[in-house]
Amino acid sequence: DKGDYDYFMLKEIHEQPKTIEETFRGRLQNNYSEIVLGGLLNVFPKLEAARRIVIIGCGTSWHAGLIAEYLFEEYAQVSVEVEYASEFRYRKPVLSSQDVVILISQSGETADTLAALELAKSKGATAIGICNVVGSSLARETEAGVYTHAGVEIGVASTKAFTAQVTVLTMIALKLAKRKGTISGEDYKMLVKELAEVPEKGRAILADGEKIKNIAEKYQKAVNALYLGRGYLFPVALEGALKLKEISYIHAEGYAAGEMKHGPIALVDNNLPVVVVAPQDDYYEKVVSNIQEVKARKGNVIAIVTEGDKGVKELVNDSIEIPKSHPAVAPLLAVIPLQLMAYHIALLKGCNVDQPRNLAKSVTVE
Numbered sequence: 001d002k003g004d005y006d007y008f009m010l011k012e013i014h015e016q017p018k019t020i021e022e023t024f025r026g027r028l029q030n031n032y033s034e035i036v037l038g039g040l041l042n043v044f045p046k047l048e049a050a051r052r053i054v055i056i057g058c059g060t061s062w063h064a065g066l067i068a069e070y071l072f073e074e075y076a077q078v079s080v081e082v083e084y085a086s087e088f089r090y091r092k093p094v095l096s097s098q099d100v101v102i103l104i105s106q107s108g109e110t111a112d113t114l115a116a117l118e119l120a121k122s123k124g125a126t127a128i129g130i131c132n133v134v135g136s137s138l139a140r141e142t143e144a145g146v147y148t149h150a151g152v153e154i155g156v157a158s159t160k161a162f163t164a165q166v167t168v169l170t171m172i173a174l175k176l177a178k179r180k181g182t183i184s185g186e187d188y189k190m191l192v193k194e195l196a197e198v199p200e201k202g203r204a205i206l207a208d209g210e211k212i213k214n215i216a217e218k219y220q221k222a223v224n225a226l227y228l229g230r231g232y233l234f235p236v237a238l239e240g241a242l243k244l245k246e247i248s249y250i251h252a253e254g255y256a257a258g259e260m261k262h263g264p265i266a267l268v269d270n271n272l273p274v275v276v277v278a279p280q281d282d283y284y285e286k287v288v289s290n291i292q293e294v295k296a297r298k299g300n301v302i303a304i305v306t307e308g309d310k311g312v313k314e315l316v317n318d319s320i321e322i323p324k325s326h327p328a329v330a331p332l333l334a335v336i337p338l339q340l341m342a343y344h345i346a347l348l349k350g351c352n353v354d355q356p357r358n359l360a361k362s363v364t365v366e
């Protein structure tokens with residue numbers, strides 16, 4: 001049931017503050033100061049001792065894994081690799097019982113991800129599943145896991161399942177860091193609080209979502225688009241580009257902003273929209289210079305900025321504000337305007353946003 005919305009995708013985008021709360025429910029305890037993940041209790045000792053964590057997924061779930069790489073390294077001080085299931089399953093990966101593999105899948109039925117799970121298990125690695133569909137193959141065949149509780153996702157373009165995955169991965173990273181003693185008590189509390197504040201901030205972005213329609217109108221005729229971000233927001237740039245290409249059929253590429261000068265800058269001209277995720281974090285100055293490089297070549301920049309930002313705003317063609325947050329939780333907020341922009345552009349182009357051509361919700365064959 002689409003409720004008050006014309007499309008499932010729009011409904012699911014708007015559900016996110018609520019679904020993120022569902023993902024926390026029962027897991028952020030003691031007045032939101034402690035994380036409890038019942039489904040991982042018996043594997044936490046293995047996670048703590050892990051020589052390495054390998055995160056595996058496809059598409060949007062792989063992007064969630066990339067965000068987790070930054071989280072696990074920064075807070076739990078463990079080495080992480082993020083792999084496409086379709087590649088991993090046919091490689092000769094070096095894995096042992098000292099490795100923990102985390103498989104991410106909304107459906108829990110993606111053929112490549114399930115094959116990667118079998119390979120990891122055959123090498124003796126501990127396998128943890130993060131999935132949305134209760135009782136799915138991934139949930140049944142992993143040793144332990146966490147459900148995302150995002151509710152049924154109908155839109156082929158994944159939205160609320162992504163933010164739920166990132167929420168779960170953030171909780172795992174912080175809990176692991178706490179258990180390993182690699183995070184201070186103060187930072188742990190501060191980050192749990194930041195996470196708990198995401199739904200409210202998400203609501204503020206959605207309440208202002210109409211403005212994105214006007215931006216979509218300006219860029220609906222684009223043939224190509226470039227998405228840039230750094231750090232925690234590099235995977236968000238990849239996810240923004242994937243959303244646009246899936247539902248509007250505009251060719252879009254996501255890039256780490258620092259890589260722009262190694263190739264994609266050659267694409268920049270006055271026809272190219274460049275979406276830059278540029279909130280006020282440690283990378284701000286660097287991202288500002290990336291924006292200047294694009295503007296000097298007459299590219300059109302659409303920037304995602306921190307509320308009240310002036311520096312970026314005066315450089316760019318269009319900007320969308322998001323509330324200030326800690327960089328570690330910023331992906332959960334920054335992705336929302338990118339989902340909405342893809343949605344509005346696709347709608348203006350007359351595309352079927354819920355059922356894009358050539359795509360299936362769950363890829364159960366190779």
Ligand code: M6R
Nearest residue numbers: 059060061105106107110157158
């Ligand atoms: O169900 P899964 O999370 O395993 O699906 C993985 C991908 O097929 C999926 O994320 C796909 O890329 C989406 N259409 C992205 O919007």
